[in-house]
Amino acid sequence: MAxxxxxxxxxxxxxxxxxxxxxxxxAQPQYVAADQSMETALCISAATDKKADFKQExxxxxxxxxxxxxxxxxNDMPVASFAFQAxxxxxxxxxxxxxxxxxxxxxxxxKPLQGSVMVQGR
Numbered sequence: 875m876a877x878x879x880x881x882x883x884x885x886x887x888x889x890x891x892x893x894x895x896x897x898x899x900x901a902q903p904q905y906v907a908a909d910q911s912m913e914t915a916l917c918i919s920a921a922t923d924k925k926a927d928f929k930q931e932x933x934x935x936x937x938x939x940x941x942x943x944x945x946x947x948x949n950d951m952p953v954a955s956f957a958f959q960a961x962x963x964x965x966x967x968x969x970x971x972x973x974x975x976x977x978x979x980x981x982x983x984x985k986p987l988q989g990s991v992m993v994q995g996r
Contacts (some may be wrong), residue, residue, distance in 0.1 A: 905960075912937075917948035920969075921960035928965045943972035 905921050907914045912935050919931040932942060948956035954969035 903960075913946060913948075916942065916946060917953060917956060920948065920953050920957040920965050921962055923962075923965070925964040925968050929968070939969060940972040943969040944974055 905918045907918060916931060916935065916937065919928050923931065929939070932939060937946075943952070943954055946953040951959070952973070954966050954973055957963075957969065958966040
């Protein structure tokens with residue numbers, strides 16, 4: 875009897891963990907490219923990739939970090955701010971070293987992005 879109760883409890887806990895994990899995965903936005911340009915690919919990389927992968931993408935496209943930080947615009951905001959808004963603080967910290975004369979204003983009441991986000995770089 876005790877073994878059956880333990881199995882039932884374990885199944886219940888497993889089910890609860892699965893439900894909580896799946897809802898956490900759904901909460902992350904899906905970034906969709908508006909076009910096939912190099913700039914858009916870099917914007918999506920800034921929002922979603924690890925810092926090392928983003929740096930690799932910059933090297934592949936022969937774009938310096940300083941040029942990207944000061945010239946690349948993603949959805950009408952600088953790429954560093956776009957990475958920060960997407961929650962990619964590692965890429966943001968990397969790029970902010972290269973930003974010239976920039977002030978960050980952080981909206982502390984902003985809601986996290988959900989669903990699909992259309993991304994366009996220029």
